[in-house]
Amino acid sequence: xxxxxxxxxxxxxxxxxxxxxxxxxxxxxxxxxxxxxxxxxxxxxxxxxxxxxxxxxxxxxxxxxxxxxxxxxxxxxxxxxxxxxxxxxxxxxxxxxxxxxxxxxxxxxxxxxxxxxxxxxxxxxxxxxxxxxxxxxxxxxxxxxxxxxxxxxxxxxxxxxxxxxxxxxxxxxxxxxxxxxxxxxxxxxxxxxxxxxxxxxxxxxxxxxxxxxxxxxxxxxxxxxxxxxxxxxxxxxxxxxxxxxxxxxxxxxxxxxxxxxxxxxxxxxxxxxxxxxxxxxxxxxxxxxxxxxxxxxxxxxxxxxxxxxxxxxxxxxxxxxxxxxxxxxxxxxxxxxxxxxxxxxxxxxxxxxxxxxxxxxxxxxxxxxxxxxxxxxxxxxxxxxxxxxxxxxxxxxxxxxxxxxxxxxxxxxxxxxxxxxxxxxxxxxxxxxxxxxxxxxxxxxxxxxxxxxxxxxxxxxxxxxxxxxxxxxxxxxxxxxxxxxxxxxxxxxxxxxxxxxxxxxxxxxxxxxxxxxxxxxxxxxxxxxxxxxxxxxxxxxxxxxxxxxxxxxxxxxxxxxxxxxxxxxxxxxxxxxxxxxxxxxxxxxxxxxxxxxxx
Numbered sequence: 001x002x003x004x005x006x007x008x009x010x011x012x013x014x015x016x017x018x019x020x021x022x023x024x025x026x027x028x029x030x031x032x033x034x035x036x037x038x039x040x041x042x043x044x045x046x047x048x049x050x051x052x053x054x055x056x057x058x059x060x061x062x063x064x065x066x067x068x069x070x071x072x073x074x075x076x077x078x079x080x081x082x083x084x085x086x087x088x089x090x091x092x093x094x095x096x097x098x099x100x101x102x103x104x105x106x107x108x109x110x111x112x113x114x115x116x117x118x119x120x121x122x123x124x125x126x127x128x129x130x131x132x133x134x135x136x137x138x139x140x141x142x143x144x145x146x147x148x149x150x151x152x153x154x155x156x157x158x159x160x161x162x163x164x165x166x167x168x169x170x171x172x173x174x175x176x177x178x179x180x181x182x183x184x185x186x187x188x189x190x191x192x193x194x195x196x197x198x199x200x201x202x203x204x205x206x207x208x209x210x211x212x213x214x215x216x217x218x219x220x221x222x223x224x225x226x227x228x229x230x231x232x233x234x235x236x237x238x239x240x241x242x243x244x245x246x247x248x249x250x251x252x253x254x255x256x257x258x259x260x261x262x263x264x265x266x267x268x269x270x271x272x273x274x275x276x277x278x279x280x281x282x283x284x285x286x287x288x289x290x291x292x293x294x295x296x297x298x299x300x301x302x303x304x305x306x307x308x309x310x311x312x313x314x315x316x317x318x319x320x321x322x323x324x325x326x327x328x329x330x331x332x333x334x335x336x337x338x339x340x341x342x343x344x345x346x347x348x349x350x351x352x353x354x355x356x357x358x359x360x361x362x363x364x365x366x367x368x369x370x371x372x373x374x375x376x377x378x379x380x381x382x383x384x385x386x387x388x389x390x391x392x393x394x395x396x397x398x399x400x401x402x403x404x405x406x407x408x409x410x411x412x413x414x415x416x417x418x419x420x421x422x423x424x425x426x427x428x429x430x431x432x433x434x435x436x437x438x439x440x441x442x443x444x445x446x447x448x449x450x451x452x453x454x455x456x457x458x459x460x461x462x463x464x465x466x467x468x469x470x471x472x473x474x475x476x477x478x479x480x481x482x483x484x485x486x487x488x489x490x491x492x493x494x495x496x497x498x499x500x501x502x503x504x505x506x507x508x509x510x511x512x513x514x515x516x517x518x519x520x521x522x523x524x525x526x527x528x529x530x531x532x533x534x535x536x537x538x539x540x541x542x543x544x545x546x547x548x549x550x551x552x553x554x555x556x557x558x559x560x561x562x563x564x565x566x567x568x569x570x571x572x573x574x575x576x577x578x579x580x581x582x583x584x585x586x587x588x589x590x591x592x593x594x595x596x597x598x599x
Contacts, residue, residue: 008473011044016466016475016518023459023510029329030511031455034462046469054468055461059427060167064160064460065452066430070412071113073434073443075121077408095135099143102126103194106144107151111158112416115148116453119557120322120390123564138208141561142575143197146549148557150193150583153546154186155179156426157416161512161545163426164460168467168520169538179420182542184594189543189586193579204574206267208254208566225287226257227296229276235295239269241278249295250286255279255566262349264566317380319371319389320564327365327388337373337389340382344374349563367556370563408442456513463517471521480525492532492597496540497588499523503544504584508551516545532597539591547583549576 015037022033038052055061090101102122109118122144130137152159156166156179166177229235238244242265245253256263256270257277263270277299282290290296319337321327337343348363349370371389383389415433419426437443470476483502487495499519506515520541527534552558552572561567 008046009475009478012041012046012466012469012473012475015040015044015046016470019462019466020510023514029455031458034458037462038465041465041469046473047465051468051472052465053461055464058167058461058464059425060164061457061460061464063163063167063427063430065457066427066434067157067160067163068114068453069434069443069448070415070430070437071117072448073408073437074113074412075117076444077404077442095133098129098133098135099140099198102129102140103143103147103197107147107190107194110148110151111154112412113157115152115159116556116560119145119148119560123320123560124390127564136205136207138206138565138567139202140205141565142205142558142567142571143201145555145557145561146197146576146579147190147194149546149548149555150186150190153543154183154190156182156419158186159512159546160456160460161516162542164513165516165520165538165542165545166426168464168517169524169534172521172524172534174524174534174538177538177542179416179426182539185539185543185587185590188590189583192586193582196579196582197575200575200578205571206264206566206568208264208266225280225282226299227278227280227287227290228299229272229274229278230294230297231274233272233274233295235272236274237271239271241265241270241272245278245280249282249290251280251282251290253278253280262566264568317373317375317391318564319373319383319391320560321365321367321369321371321388322390322560325365325388328367329364332363332365332371337371340375340379342376342379345371348372366559368559368561368563404440404442407440408437411436411440411442456511459511460513460517463514467517467521470518476521477525480522480529483522484526484529492527492530492536493588493592495526495530496536496591497584499526499537500540500544500547500584500587500591503541504547504580507545507548507555512545512548512555516541519545533595536591536595536597539595540587543583543587543591547580547587549579549583551576 019033019037022028022036023030028036041047042049042052090097102125106118106122109121123141126140126144127137129135130140149159153162156162156177162177162182170176235241235244241253241256245251253265255278256265256272257279258273278296280287291298332345332348337345349372375383380391383391411433414436415429418424418432419429423429424432434443434448438445438448467476470479483498484495487498499522503515503519506519510518520538523537523541524534527537548555548558550573552562552567552569558572565571
């Protein structure tokens with residue numbers, strides 16, 4: 001038996017805030033939280049079992065899943081890789097051209113396919129080109145993430161958020177979003193945002209050097225190593241270790257690890273202390289010479305790497321954990337890296353924490369974690385094959401089937417054209433595209449299943465159930481009335497600005513999809529209460545929910561670049577907060593003009 005009406009609002013509010021707390025703190029995984037939402041709503045009698053799981057058959061969920069698969073097909077066949085080869089061809093040797101072409105190419109790709117695989121594809125390109133063109137990858141990785149987010153708002157299929165908003169809008173009895181409807185505002189914002197990033201990023205972003213640049217057989221081999229500062233070292237108290245290392249030891253000092261914290265000596269002068277561990281890069285001769293002088297010692301004793309002819313064919317490489325990795329939330333020492341006798345794990349960087357091999361026994365992998373390993377050159381192909389890790393500078397290798405690139409491109413173009421012309425519903429077009437890609441072998445079923453991003457889909461399904469419960473109990477209307485109370489006596493323009501700002505703040509705490517699902521019914525109810533067209537509010541949710549620039553934790557692509565860029569939390573605020581304000585301000589001003597309140 002369902003509880004009384006007022007009690008239902010209280011119950012659904014408690015479930016809502018409990019879910020928000022779990023999603024923010026990640027006490028349990030996102031998919032478990034989503035399942036918990038559905039089970040709790042059913043057990044409390046707020047939703048029937050059929051209503052609780054209705055999200056599994058929601059067109060938005062199926063469309064988003066299909067778009068993940070289409071994106072994977074384009075990348076696997078090399079259709080997207082063609083863009084990267086053009087970038088390499090036209091920007092070689094020029095930092096300015098490299099920056100412009102990389103960001104423009106990422107924006108173009110992100111406007112039509114999910115931006116997470118685009119950023120996954122471009123991270124190795126940025127890292128590799130930073131070696132070729134001699135620029136800091138830290139100047140470009142955050143802008144890469146941001147421009148992919150900005151471009152994703154330009155089309156209906158550019159981000160899963162827009163697809164969800166469009167389908168839910170239809171469920172509320174209003175017209176769905178057209179394929180390029182959002183481009184009228186999205187394109188100008190993306191262009192302005194790109195201009196801002198090109199001007200501001202070189203000034204505001206750190207100049208961290210990419211640690212691994214020597215995968216080319218023709219270059220003198222330089223090794224990454226972790227060296228400890230012994231108690232009797234003459235370097236203790238030295239503050240200019242970067243300059244000293246280059247001039248006296250022949251070593252590039254990249255980072256300092258102290259009590260599992262990561263310190264960046266190129267940004268802040270750090271006085272060395274006993275037992276500090278330095279991440280350095282240098283030739284075998286310079287490393288051996290440094291050890292003989294006894295100013296530094298191997299950080300892990302006999303467990304550490306040796307230098308010289310004994311590992312002639314070995315490489316020191318960085319691996320990044322992408323969103324689709326099967327290793328997510330698994331202990332590092334339970335992965336195939338540990339079980340492969342030819343691969344040696346040296347350390348792991350998890351956001352701003354560093355763990356040496358001796359300290360990683362309980363570390364579980366997260367998106368964006370960077371693992372430092374030594375492996376034979378011939379093992380690189382094996383690491384590429386399983387797609388559980390990204391090899392950071394691996395710009396010239398990809399698992400692709402170039403003969404199918406034309407098929408994949410034609411199929412995807414057909415999906416876009418048919419959906420734009422209204423030949424069929426976008427869900428049907430996307431599913432037809434997936435079917436054609438699998439039949440033509442552009443996409444294998446194994447790849448297809450792994451590309452579904454089940455966590456994201458379950459989160460959407462769970463929040464759809466929560467949104468339905470909020471509507472059914474009247475909580476949505478209650479929250480809308482409460483929100484309107486803050487803008488009493490003000491016009492719809494001010495209320496719209498408030499909705500956009502609220503969406504932008506929420507998306508830094510929750511995911512953009514969860515924000516859209518939870519706030520859309522409130523936005524629609526608010527518009528109806530004001531007696532205006534809900535369209536501007538629907539569009540406002542699209543732009544507000546995607547305006548996630550000020551923190552690294554609100555968006556997958558931000559997490560992906562966090563580790564490889566060696567960033568601090570404050571770096572995202574410095575560049576992201578102005579960009580957030582730009583998007584919120586322009587959306588607030590332009591949406592009522594493009595989509596009038598009284599259409």
